[in-house]
Amino acid sequence: MLSRENYVYNRNPVFTAPKNNKKRPSFICHAMKKASEIDVARCELNYVIQPKNIKTGLPLKRFRRLNEHRACAMRAMVLAMLYHFNISSELVQASVEQLSDECGLSTLSKVGNKSITRASRLITNFMEPMGFVTCKKIWDRVLGNYMPKMITLTPLFFMLLGISEKQLINAKKQQLGWINKNLIIKGLKPITVIEAKRRAKDIQIRNLFKYRISKHNFYKKRKNAQRLIALDEKEARQKILRALVAKYSISELTTLGPSGLKKQVNISYYYLRKIAANTYQDN
Known part of the structure; x- marks a missing residue:
């Protein structure tokens, strides 16, 4: 105490x-x-x-x-x-x-x-x-x-x-x-003074909304990352791989090749781990 x-x-x-x-x-x-x-x-x-x-x-x-x-x-x-x-x-x-x-x-x-x-x-x-x-x-x-x-x-x-x-x-x-x-x-x-006051208040409200929306998007993104990282690593990587395959066109996948695709999976996995452990920074 x-x-x-x-x-x-x-x-x-x-x-x-x-x-x-x-x-x-x-x-x-x-x-x-x-x-x-x-x-x-x-x-x-x-x-x-x-x-x-x-x-x-x-x-x-x-x-x-x-x-x-x-x-x-x-x-x-x-x-x-x-x-x-x-x-x-x-x-x-x-x-x-x-x-x-x-x-x-x-x-x-x-x-x-x-x-x-x-x-x-x-x-x-x-x-x-x-x-x-x-x-x-x-x-x-x-x-x-x-x-x-x-x-x-x-x-x-x-x-x-x-x-x-x-x-x-x-x-x-x-x-x-x-x-x-x-x-x-x-x-x-x-x-006028009244108009200046109204404009300043409008800017303040817009800034608050902008901040809250960005904060909401961050927490939503972090929640999804935490859900994925909580899975077995192999299963998490499989989910990332399926998402990447769905994201890229056939020509892009061909250009990437197996090694390039594996590299993208690694990048995405470690990025998600970072997001999952991060805290919101109020700039």
């Missing part, structure tokens, strides 16, 4: 920007600098705001405040959310899993199962009831379950950093000006 002082993995999580570290707008850089200088976890707002039930909107009488472990997680999470924040749509353009990974909050069990519970609970049980973020779930028709949450940062979130709603609105106007400048250069008509 873990002792009280060791029961949390990575007691000092830190946000690490993704490898494709992209240049962020000046407003985002300013907000991240403020978040690094201010202890957002001990901001007065965390103690004076009355948290609410996100479903009913009623005040929560019993509510778990920030202990030091959750406070550490929040300091990292705020930076991660800001880094992925889209000014036009007000959305965090990253999933909870991605945020968890980049903050060092994800854990792996001995059998390789990932857990993002620490990040998820911080958002669901604290940041959302406090009104710092709002989360929306969309039903995925492909997989028959909900897609990763779409997280929106509220003006209250920026108040944690000492950034007013007026400053946030000005940042949106500046961002819209930059967007319209590029549209005009391309010979297109400028758009």
Whole structure:
């Protein structure tokens, strides 16, 4: 059993920007600098705001405040959310899993199962009831379950950093000006704040669907590979051979010859073994 002082993995999580570290707008850089200088976890707002039930909107009488472990997680999470924040749509353009990974909050069990519970609970049980973020779930028709949450940062979130709603609105106007400048250069008509917000949300939803569909296809492919590899090797190779014979034309089979066909069976078999043992990589 873990002792009280060791029961949390990575007691000092830190946000690490993704490898494709992209240049962020000046407003985002300013907000991240403020978040690094201010202890957002001990901001007065965390103690004076009355948290609410996100479903009913009623005040929560019993509510778990920030202990030091959750406070550490929040300091990292705020930076991660800001880094992925889209000014036009007000959305965090990253999933909870991605945020968890980049903050060092994800854990792996001995059998390789990932857990993002620490990040998820911080958002669901604290940041959302406090009104710092709002989360929306969309039903995925492909997989028959909900897609990763779409997280929106509220003006209250920026108040944690000492950034007013007026400053946030000005940042949106500046961002819209930059967007319209590029549209005009391309010979297109400028758009409104509402249209910019709608477009950004549409892109976010499309990206989520694209990710889930590719993930679904991967798991389907891996399941089929695992089913085949579970067979006796000789039987598995026979199945691969029959599939290849059905795939190639007579002229292609003649060109390959017995040795060429055997080589293709070997390649396919070892490829399937690799797929069967692989895990999905979220790029």
